[in-house]
Amino acid sequence: MPWNANEEAWFARAANGWGRRRPPSARWIPVVVALLFQLPGLIIAAFHASEDVLTLVFVALAFASSFVLVAARTQPGRVVAIVGVLCLPAIAVTMGPPVAAVPLALAVVSAVARGARIWAWATVAGFAVLGPLSAYLLAGQPIAIIRPLIVALILSLLVGVGEALRNRRERYHEVAQRIVARRESAAEAERLRIARELHDVLAHSLSQISVQAGVGLHLFDTRPDKAKESLASIKATSSQALEEVRGVLGFLRSEGYPTSRAPEPDLDRIPVLVETYLRAGLDVSYDENLHSIPGPAIQLAIYRIVQESLTNVGRHAQAKTVHITLGESGGDYVVTISDDGRGLPDGVSEGGKGMLGMRERAELLGGRLEVVAGESAGVVVTARIPARAAATSTGWTRAESTP
Numbered sequence: 330m331p332w333n334a335n336e337e338a339w340f341a342r343a344a345n346g347w348g349r350r351r352p353p354s355a356r357w358i359p360v361v362v363a364l365l366f367q368l369p370g371l372i373i374a375a376f377h378a379s380e381d382v383l384t385l386v387f388v389a390l391a392f393a394s395s396f397v398l399v400a401a402r403t404q405p406g407r408v409v410a411i412v413g414v415l416c417l418p419a420i421a422v423t424m425g426p427p428v429a430a431v432p433l434a435l436a437v438v439s440a441v442a443r444g445a446r447i448w449a450w451a452t453v454a455g456f457a458v459l460g461p462l463s464a465y466l467l468a469g470q471p472i473a474i475i476r477p478l479i480v481a482l483i484l485s486l487l488v489g490v491g492e493a494l495r496n497r498r499e500r501y502h503e504v505a506q507r508i509v510a511r512r513e514s515a516a517e518a519e520r521l522r523i524a525r526e527l528h529d530v531l532a533h534s535l536s537q538i539s540v541q542a543g544v545g546l547h548l549f550d551t552r553p554d555k556a557k558e559s560l561a562s563i564k565a566t567s568s569q570a571l572e573e574v575r576g577v578l579g580f581l582r583s584e585g586y587p588t589s590r591a592p593e594p595d596l597d598r599i600p601v602l603v604e605t606y607l608r609a610g611l612d613v614s615y616d617e618n619l620h621s622i623p624g625p626a627i628q629l630a631i632y633r634i635v636q637e638s639l640t641n642v643g644r645h646a647q648a649k650t651v652h653i654t655l656g657e658s659g660g661d662y663v664v665t666i667s668d669d670g671r672g673l674p675d676g677v678s679e680g681g682k683g684m685l686g687m688r689e690r691a692e693l694l695g696g697r698l699e700v701v702a703g704e705s706a707g708v709v710v711t712a713r714i715p716a717r718a719a720a721t722s723t724g725w726t727r728a729e730s731t732p
Contacts, residue, residue, distance in 0.1 A: 363395035391419035406448030443489025646670025
C-alpha cells in the first residue's frame with residue numbers, strides 16, 4: 330500500500346497512544362475504574378448483609394476480581410477467565426445495574442486487544458451458558474435468566490470493540506515497521522549519494538594532482554617555469570577538491586558548527602575542467618550546442634559524467650586526444666566523450682565504481698549511459714538525460730547539502 334499524507338497523519342496521532350511507553354502505574358487504571366463502579370453495590374450489599382449474606386459474598390468476590398486486572402497486560406487470557414468465574418455469581422444474583430460485570434467487560438476487551446481471542450470467546454460462551462443456569466438455580470425464578478443473557482450479549486459486542494483496538498494496534502506496528510524501512514532505505518540512498526560524490530571529487534582531484542606532480546618532477550631541472558605551473562595547478566586543484574568535500578560533508582557536521590560551501594559544479598565549469606587537462610598535456614576539445622539551459626540537477630550530472638570520463642582517460646586510457654560534445658536530441662541532453670586511447674578492457678563497461686557512478690547519475694534522472702569501444706580506437710561514453718528530468722531525482726541538490 331503506497332505511503333500518503335493521510336496515513337502519515339494517522340500515524341502521528343496513533344504515536345501519541347500505542348507508540349508511547351506507558352508508565353507502570355497505568356496498569357492500575359482499569360483496576361481503579363472497576364472498583365469505583367462496584368463500590369456503591371458493595372456498600373448496598375454490606376448494608377443488607379444481615380438479610381442476605383450469600384449476596385454479599387458474591388459481590389465481594391466480584392469486587393476483588395478487579396485487582397486481577399493488574400495482570401491483564403502479561404496474562405490477558407488467564408485474567409479474563411478468572412475474572413469471569415469470580416463475577417458470574419454476583420451478576421446472577423444481584424438486581425439493578427450490572428456493575429459486577431464491569432471487571433469482566435474490561436478483561437474481555439483487554440484480552441481481545443492483546444490477541445487472547447480464544448480465551449475471551451471461551452469466557453463469553455461459558456458465561457452465556459452458565460450465567461442463566463446459575464441465575465435460575467440461585468434465584469429460583471425463570472425470569473432471572475434474562476439478566477445474565479443481556480450481559481452475555483453486551484460482552485459479545487465488547488469483543489468487537491477489542492477487535493477494533495487490536496486492529497489499530499497491529500496497524501500501528503505495521504506502519505511503524507514501514508517507517509523504519511523507509512528511513513533505512515533513505516539512509517542507504519544517502520550513503521550511496523555521499524560515496525558517489527566523494528568518489529567523483531577525490532578520484533578526479535587526486536588523479537590531476539598525480540599527473541601534475543609527474544609533470545613537475547619531469548621538468549623541474551630543465552624547465553623550472555613549467556614545473557612551477559604544475560605546482561600552482563596542484564595547489565588550485567587540491568583547494569577546489571577540499572571545498573567540494575566540505576560541501577558534500579558539511580551537513581554531517583553538528584548543528585551550529587559553521588562550514589563553508591563551494592558552489593555546485595555546473596556546465597560553466599566544464600571549460601575549466603578541460604583547461605586543467607590541457608595543461609597536463611592532453612589534447613581536449615569541447616563543443617557545446619545547447620538551445621536551452623538545463624536545470625541545476627542535470628548540469629551537475631553532466632559535469633560529473635564528463636569529470637569522471639576525463640579521470641578515466643587520464644588514469645587508464647593512455648590517450649592523446651579527447652573530444653567532448655554536448656547538445657540536444659529528441660528532447661534529451663546528450664553528452665559524448667570519446668578518446669583515442671587503448672580501448673575498452675573486458676568487463677569495464679559493467680564494473681568499476683566510477684562507471685557505476687556515471688550510470689547511476691544518468692538513471693536517477695530518467696536517462697541512460699552507454700560505454701562502447703570506438704570505431705578505430707579508444708572509448709565512447711554517451712549519456713542521454715531527458716530535458717524534463719525532475720531536479721529532485723538527482724539524490725544530491727543544494728537543498729540537501731545545506732543543513
